[in-house]
Amino acid sequence: MTREARRVVITGMGAVTPSGLSAAETWNTVAAGRSAIDVLEGSEFADLPVRIGAQVRGFNPEAAIKKAVARRLSPVQRWAVAAADEAMRQAEVLAGDPQAPQVHLPTAPHRFSIIAATGSGPVEAMQQATRSYLDGGPRATPLSLPIYGAPDAAAALLSQRYQSTGQAQAISATCASGAVGMGEGLRRIRHGYADAVLVVGMEDCLDPIHLAANATLRSLAPGYEDDPTAASRPFDADRKGFVMAAGASAILLEAEETAHARDAVPLAQLAGYGAASDAYHPTAPHPDGAGAAAAVTDCLADAGVTPDDVDHINAHGTGTVQGDTAELRALETALGTRSAEIPITATKSATGHLLGAGGVVEALLAVCTLQQRRIPPTLNLDRPDFPDHDFVTGEARSAELDTVLSNSFGFGGHSGVVLLRRWQ
Incomplete structure (x- = not known):
């Protein structure tokens, strides 16, 4: 079989979303027809023209990441690590204590690639740094900003966590970022640049600034504070806009022969892009x-x-x-x-x-x-x-x-x- 003909399979999935703190919880909630949309928690949302959204609730970062690391990360990066770990565990290439996991990559480290798919990256890091600078001047600016403040930071963090030395980078295409990340992972494996690619979709624009801007653009559904679950109405004659959400999800892609060689059971095939x-x-x-x-x-x-x-x-x-x-x-x-x-x-x-x-x-x-x-x-x-x-x-x-x-x-x-x- 030539590299160009290699089939690409999915062997692991993970999620931290408003619908659930795992892939299974997310699926079960969605399949049951239960909405995760609600009035936003937090005083910072009180004066906004749109105060509904879908927040991640109940997530404990210290269950997945060392406290010293977690405190340096934005919430979206913590979700990304937890979702990635879940996908890697389902694929049986990660085991042991989440604080210090044991990694057995499905291929050589330089053949394992990581893609962080995100429209905006860890926006909270820049917002917090801006507030610190305005309040305390240059010396108050967090040292972590150049390290963890960029869209590619999650890919770098995960490559260190899993000791993978293949390509690790971010891909951004606004709301198409996740699909583009999946497609580029498919191509990377199909054409022989990698044997496995971990694709992590991540986003957290559920903050007053992004909500205000999108509300001003009239992109968001207004007026549903009394019945937030009714706000998102795709293809309905009474639709008024979208409802913003935040979260992360991860999918591990492998070449068919790579998965076969380690007796992994594919969940599905990623066939086209x-x-x-x-x-x-x-x-x-x-x-x-x-x-x-x-x-x-x-x-x-x-x-x-x-x-x-x-x-x-x-x-x-x-x-x-x-x-x-x-x-x-x-x-x-x-x-x-x-x-x-x-x-x-x-x-x-x-x-x-x-x-x-x-x-x-x-x-x-x-x-x-x-x-x-x-x-x-x-x-x-x-x-x-x-x-x-x-x-x-x-x-x-x-x-x-x-x-x-x-x-x-x-x-x-x-x-x-x-x-x-x-x-x-």
Whole structure:
């Protein structure tokens, strides 16, 4: 088998999200149709025009990371480490005490790569450093900022934790970051630059500054403080915007032969990837979803499948008027008449929008969908604005599934699409 023909499999998954502090908890919450969206806790949110979101709750960083290390990290980096550890443990390459884990990489250290997929990185680090500087001057600025304040810091931290010497870097493409990170990991293995890639999606923009800015842009759903679980309404006629969320998720990719050599059991295959740009507007999608359609078309071609082979779509589905419309037009362009027949769900209705981490979270949910043969419901889809499409609503739907298409689109026209396949 040539390197170019290598199949890429998923052998481990982890998550720290508003829906749960593990991959299993996150899946179970979403599949049960339970929303993680609530009124935001914290006095800093009191004066904002939008005060709802999906927060990570109940996470104890010291259960996963040494206290001396944890106190230097932003919350998003702590979540990233915990999610990465969970994925590595499921893949049986990490064991022992979380404070000092034993690592048995699935390949040589220089053949193990790490990608931190994030739209904004550890924004809290810069915000805290700015406050310290303004309050106390230059000498009050935290020394940790140059070390842990960049988007790639989590990748560097994890490479040291696991003693991997392959490429370790960040990838950023706004809300498509997670899907792009998955796709670049796929290519890295398929074309022989690595045997295994750990992809960690991470985001924490659930702060007053980002909330205020997005509210001013009218991107966020307003007026749901009395009923926050009703706010995220993808594809519904009454949708008003997205609901911001925070969290992290990790997926371990391996070459098929690498997993086989150590008797690892694949969870699914990452079979295809496509990415493109609208080149249209800083925030609005192309009205016809041109970039998104190109990404879907390229993803199917990359996987060697046709629209008839797609069994389910986990849509980007944020609940914005323009975004949902553009996505369905893109699917109609890329999939033709088949787009009306494929069951569609939008899990952001339950998790909130994890921005740059969303693509990895939704790939994880796609893998669980394939394994459980259950499609999670889209919440709050009471009046479909697009009645010709098959949306899964109400409760999870049982279905025979072999492939799931997972879409991620973002500001700036970024598009990333991955295709997951049941492992045969």
